[in-house]
Every structure is written in C-alpha cells, then in structure tokens.
Amino acid sequence: MTTPRLQLSGITKRYPGVVANSDVSLTVQPGEVHAVLGENGAGKSTLMKVIYGSVKPDEGTVMFNGKPVHIRNPQEARALGISMVFQHFSLFDTLTVAENVWLGLDKSLTLPAVAASITAKAAEYGLDIDPSRPVHTLSVGEMQRVEIIRALLTNPQLLILDEPTSVLTPQAVEKLFVVLKKLASEGCSILYISHKLHEIRELCNACTVLRGGKVTGVCDPRQESNASLSRLMIGAEPPALNVRELHAGAAVLEVSGLTLASDDPFGTQLNDIALTVRAGEVVGIAGVSGNGQSELLYALSGEDRRAPAGSIRVSGQDASRYAPGRRRALGLHFVPEERLGRGAVPTLSLAHNLLLSRRDALGAGGWIKVNALRKQAEDVIARYNVKANGPDAAAKSLSGGNLQKFIVGREIEAKPKLLIVSQPTWGVDVGASAQIRGQILALRDAGCAVLVVSEELDELFEISDRLHVIAKGRLSPSMDRKDATIERIGEWMSGLWETSAPHNSKEAAHAAA
Secondary structure, eight states, X not given: OOOOSEEEEEEEEEETTEEEEEEEEEEEOTTOEEEEEEOTTSSHHHHXXXXXXXXXXXXXEEEETTEEEOOOSHHHHHHHTEEEEOSXXXXXXXXXXXXXXXXXXXXXXXXXXXXXXXXXXXXXXXXXXXXXXXXXGSOHHHHHHHHHHHHHTTOOSEEEEESTTTTSOHHHHHXXXXXXXXXXXXXXXXXXXXXXXXXXXXXXXXXXXXETTEEEEEEOGGGOOHHHXXXXXXSSOOOOOOOOOOOOOSEEEEEEEEEEOOSSTTSOOEEEEEEEEETTOEEEEEOOTTSSXXXXXXXXXXXXXXXXXXXXXXXXXXXXXXXXXXXXXXXEEEEOSOTBTTTBOTTSBHHHHGGGTOXXXXXXXXXXXXXXXXXXXXXXXXXXXXXXXXXXXXXXXXOHHHHHHHHHHHHHTTOOSEEEEESTTTTOOHHHHHHHHHHHHHHHHTTOEEEEEOSOHHHHHHHOSEEEEEETTEEOOOEEGGGOOHHHHHHHTTTOOOOSTTHHHHHHHHHHO
16 A cells, blocks of 8 residues: 555644634545645635644644654645645745745755746746746736745645636646646645636546535546536535626726836836726636736726826726726726735724725714624625625635625625726635626626626636737737637737737727717
8 A cells, every 4th residue: 555645634623713624534645636625615725724834733633654743834844845835825025036935945045046946947837937026016926926936946745736727827727737747747746726627627636525624525526527526515516607698888998098107117017008898798808917907907996096198987087097986986896806905904804894895884974884884794795605704704814715705795786887806706616606707797787897807718708798818018909709719818818919800890899889
C-alpha cells in the first residue's frame, strides 16, 4: 500500500455560532489531484487553512507522509512541503511582487535571484507579471498570479489551490492544467477547490464533497456529470436560466471618447472607449485582468472623476464629473470586484453595510433607522440564501461567496436603473451562481440596464445579450452573443479584433437606434 501524502482524521473546528468543520476525514495519495467540493460556507477554506497551519483544529489528527504532524503556522507547512494559493490573498500592499514572494522562500536566496525566478516562472506558465511592481498597483487577477507563482517556486509536495482559475483566460487555464498534470505525474499531490465543475471533471481523479462542514460523499469526478456533482454538493441541480429574446429600450449608459491616463504609474490608460448599455439588456465585457477593467469601472462608478466632459452619460445626463452619490441618485448602482474594503466595510455589521448604497434608512437629522436597516438586511439574507449569523454579523465573518451574495443582493434590491457588476460570481458555488445570474436576468427583464465585467466566459455567454472585449485599455466593437465563441473571444483578448464591418456596423446600429 502506498503511504498517503496527507491523511486527516476527525478534524473539527468551531467558531462562535458555527461549526466550520465537523469530524472531517480526508486522504490524498501521492500524485493525486483531489477536489474538495461544496457550497459557500461548507467549510472548504477552513479545512485548507487547517492543513496549511493558518487555523488550529479543535479536534482531530493530521498525518503527512505517514507521520503525525502538528502544523502550527504556514512557515512549518512550507518546511514540510505544503504550499497554498488562497482565494483571499495574503500579500503586503506596500511591498513589491518580488519582495512578497521572497518572504516565503529560503532567505539564502537574494532578491534579484527571486525576481529572476519569478520572471522565468511567469513566462513558463503564461502568468505575466512584473516582479518590481508594488502590490497595491495590481488588479485582483494580477494578485492571484503572484500567489500562484509564489506557491510553485517552493517546489511543493502538496499544493493547495483555492479557486485558482477564476481570473485566468481559457488559454491560460489550459496552460495551467498542463503544468498541474505534470506536477502530479512527478508525484506532487494537489488539493483543488473550484466551483467550476467542468474543471474538476477534467483535472481531478478524486473528490471529497462537504456540506454544512461534514463529508457527505467521496467520488471519482471523471465518472460524474455536472448535474450529478451539483446534486452531491447542493442536493439539487441548479435552476435553468430564463433566456428570452432581447427587447432593449432607450440608452441608459452612453460612453464615448473616454480617454483617460491612469493616475497609477503601473495602471492602464483608457483609449477612446465607446460603449452603450440600453434598458432591458445585459452587456458583458470580457478580458484578462489588468487590461483597463479597474480604470474603466473607477471612471463609471465616480471614484475617478477625471473623465472628459460629455464622455459618460447616465439617463441622458452628463455624469462624467459626478461623485458616486450623485450617480446613485440617477439610479446607478455598483458591485466592485473587491468584496472587503470597497464592497463592504469589514468590521461593520451586514445591516450597517446597507448604508453604503441605501439611504432610505436615514431619518431626519441623519439618525439611522436601525430597525429598518436590520429588516432590510434580513430580507437580503433570506432572499439570497446568505449563510450568516444574522443581520448583526460583521461582514468579515462571512465566507467570500456568502459576502458576494449579500453585496449583489444589496444592490439588486435597491432597484437600480443601471447596474454595473464586476465579477458577479467570483468564488461563488454553482447553486448561488445560478441564483445571482438569474436575479441579474430578472432585473434586466424588469427594464434595468446591466453592465457585467467578468473573466468567466461561460458566465458572460449565459447572461449577456451583447459582448465586448477589453485589451490594453481599448474596447472592442460589440458582438451579439449568438456570434460569440470561446476561440474568438480568446483572440480578441490579445487585442486582435477587426476594425471594419459587420461588428462596427452593429455597434453603430445599437448606438443610433
């Protein structure tokens, strides 16, 4: 019998008001790619943190290469040969990429040597990154690339990946899978957390399913379908989306001639962006993270008010220099990609986080109607099946997927005229993803104009009526969803789109209608 690379027995971890893991057992063999599948809040991330030494279990044992271990911190985990790529990044904003990576490596290495290794790994895996850039200048997708490279540089025996492909292009995912399969063939074990069921079926040869912190099944995902994996995970298949023929109304968002230099030396300049979103349609923007998405969203939300006069119009009004609050008064609501810090204040309760976008709970003299806020928060929690310890729970106490459900629900329930959403289902389980996408489509059917920026091409194909691609600060012409293919979008992500007929004519027709 082969000695297991990792063996967990009876792992239990309790937090106030919740048992994150309850008597969990898990075995991973050398060279095995083992998926851990479950809904948001099922206990996956907590279990991975136990293995990595970030969390100490209340009960249970951990065996590594046949020997009992007590992993007290990530440094000890790395010394054993365990590396982890977190869903929520563990990077120091004020340090450079190379300095962040250097912190987790053997200090006998020099910083220039680490920078050279990063460049080599980045080129090998198609994870483009500049080692000299400060982390605070990176987009979310670029930060994830840093985490992946940092883990691979340790030559791990066990590699834990928590949602590693959520911000990669299809081509980059394929390249990463080649690398992961090669690592596995050389004996490296991989624990893989993803809500993309097709990825799990392609990559993994074993799967443990968690529900409510407990193991509810073990299977070979290669022998399962997406539907059967969904049933194992959530007890049902996700509901089918209601796709209907487009009946777009008047233009709600009109962007023209938006050229904007980045105020960050490592940012991306926007070049002559033209975009129209009409009432009753969903327009999707695809692209690799770091190609101007953040700069465009800052300009549209009002966080960056340097846009040229007349370049951004909302419901016919020139909103180019409007602050976010004034744009909200026009019916523009916004879901940023950063959940904690921009989408929600970590230390505030879910009820008080509603104040970020809902001012109807403010009474005369600025007094907060606490009971009204709590009722609104309870409604969002119930409607969007948010797993939280009530409306008074701090935002930071929620899992990433549950916080995302709450933020998206908060903005949708405000009944916007224009909803701009960045990465709506990043890190969200298959059932919740279907629910969020269904709510977006219902909002569209009610006459709202919706702009979705996402690196999930399957998501964009499911919910978009028209698609653009952003590359190097330029926005492609739009194409109808029926004309879009993965291959074509992948080409356009490199900036290779045609500049004549029929796509430009479609965009012109939409703008002129």
